[in-house]
Amino acid sequence: MAKVLILGGGFAGVVAAERLAEQLGDEHQITLVSRSRQFVFYPALVRLAFGKAELADVSFDLRHTLLNRRVNFIEAEVAYIDPFERNITMAHGQVEGKLPYDYLVFALGRRLATERISGFYEHAHHLLNVDKAISFGKAVKKFHEGQAVIGQCAGARLPVPVYETAFALARRLEEKGDTERARITVVSPTTLESEITDPVGAAALKKALDAHQIEFLPNFNIDSLKQNSAITKSGDAINFDLLMLVPPFRGSSAASYVGITDQEGYIHVDSTMRVSGLERIYAVGDCTSFDGPKMGHMAVRQAEIAATNLAAEIDGRERVSHYQHEMRFVLDEIGSGSLYLHKDFSTDEPARVRQGRFWSWAKRVQEKYWEVSHL
Numbered sequence: 001m002a003k004v005l006i007l008g009g010g011f012a013g014v015v016a017a018e019r020l021a022e023q024l025g026d027e028h029q030i031t032l033v034s035r036s037r038q039f040v041f042y043p044a045l046v047r048l049a050f051g052k053a054e055l056a057d058v059s060f061d062l063r064h065t066l067l068n069r070r071v072n073f074i075e076a077e078v079a080y081i082d083p084f085e086r087n088i089t090m091a092h093g094q095v096e097g098k099l100p101y102d103y104l105v106f107a108l109g110r111r112l113a114t115e116r117i118s119g120f121y122e123h124a125h126h127l128l129n130v131d132k133a134i135s136f137g138k139a140v141k142k143f144h145e146g147q148a149v150i151g152q153c154a155g156a157r158l159p160v161p162v163y164e165t166a167f168a169l170a171r172r173l174e175e176k177g178d179t180e181r182a183r184i185t186v187v188s189p190t191t192l193e194s195e196i197t198d199p200v201g202a203a204a205l206k207k208a209l210d211a212h213q214i215e216f217l218p219n220f221n222i223d224s225l226k227q228n229s230a231i232t233k234s235g236d237a238i239n240f241d242l243l244m245l246v247p248p249f250r251g252s253s254a255a256s257y258v259g260i261t262d263q264e265g266y267i268h269v270d271s272t273m274r275v276s277g278l279e280r281i282y283a284v285g286d287c288t289s290f291d292g293p294k295m296g297h298m299a300v301r302q303a304e305i306a307a308t309n310l311a312a313e314i315d316g317r318e319r320v321s322h323y324q325h326e327m328r329f330v331l332d333e334i335g336s337g338s339l340y341l342h343k344d345f346s347t348d349e350p351a352r353v354r355q356g357r358f359w360s361w362a363k364r365v366q367e368k369y370w371e372v373s374h375l
């Protein structure tokens with residue numbers, strides 16, 4: 001009998017647990033530990049902020065779903081892991097203390113390093129959790145004139161909600177007849193090409209931004225915030241009446257000090273999703289060290305690969321499933337022509353870019369599928 005412990009109740013952890021439950025015999029024990037029993041469907045948070053999705057559409061209680069799939073759930077904060085003694089230490093939750101394992105799947109996502117931007121807490125909105133999305137939504141409702149600034153800080157690695165927010169705001173201003181009185185600027189610490197990781201995708205996005213009169217300001221690396229003003233290291237400033245900023249990301253602190261992370265705290269894995277240099281530990285999702293944006297579909301794919309390989313390892317078979325890093329996203333809220341982009345990072349080929357109503361519909365269908373299969 002093997003004790004398998006999965007850390008994190010996001011896309012990566014939930015999919016890893018589900019796939020392991022399908023592939024492992026009943027004699028093995030699967031337990032998932034997460035700080036909250038609520039699963040959050042992050043891609044719907046922009047729509048929540050703009051009043052186009054209900055709270056019930058974006059989160060659900062994990063416990064019943066997991067128990068139906070014979071996965072035990074523990075609500076607790078993971079403080080750190082000890083891969084040598086094979087246990088984890090939990091704090092502030094249902095259970096405190098050490099929990100041993102035979103095999104571990106690390107899926108704790110990324111940490112918001114807001115402390116790196118002075119004034120972030122006091123002056124910026126973001127929408128990276130349900131409460132913050134609701135509070136940003138309230139600010140949007142009051143915004144009728146002036147300057148809106150939307151963007152990412154260096155190290156944020158999440159362009160989709162930035163552009164979806166800019167387009168959703170532009171459409172709202174059009175609907176309310178406020179377009180002439182308000183201006184939207186998207187700020188980026190780099191260029192559009194490096195943010196989207198592809199010149200073809202960047203060109204399509206720039207065209208859509210121009211069509212909605214959204215200004216794009218590249219190489220604007222925000223270092224600090226004051227009331228109504230965002231300032232770069234070199235002293236350039238932009239004033240704002242409304243600010244939505246994705247803060248820098250860093251890897252989970254529960255994995256630090258074990259010697260398995262890169263400089264930003266993300267975990268090194270091999271193509272089977274096993275943690276490089278360690279036995280019996282896999283890592284999946286936003287917590288892993290890969291180039292480019294961090295996205296839900298990557299987390300799901302990595303979790304499937306890890307589960308298949310871990311099930312094989314437990315059964316004494318060879319690990320034959322390999323992860324290939326690629327990026328797919330739908331930029332919604334553009335209006336009649338949502339943007340779909342697919343980039344395979346293993347080739348030098350340009351991204352495949354498509355535009356049309358279909359992609360918005362496809363994103364909604366995917367969301368519904370996820371919701372229905374987990375209620």
Ligand SMILES: Cc1cc2nc3c(=O)[nH]c(=O)nc-3n(C[C@H](O)[C@H](O)[C@H](O)COP(=O)(O)OP(=O)(O)OC[C@H]3O[C@@H](n4cnc5c(N)ncnc54)[C@H](O)[C@@H]3O)c2cc1C
Nearest residue numbers: 008009010011012035042043077078109285286295296297
């Ligand atoms: C607003 C927004 C829009 C997005 N839009 C898209 C999109 O359109 N398409 C797309 O593909 N991706 C999108 N993403 C990205 C996607 O949501 C993430 O890549 C995905 O959630 C990563 O899954 P994960 O399981 O690795 O991490 P997470 O979803 O962050 O899950 C980590 C889990 O671990 C738990 N946890 C963390 N630390 C601890 C701890 N110390 N102890 C216990 N539990 C802990 C957390 O509570 C959480 O349950 C979006 C993200 C946001 C925020």
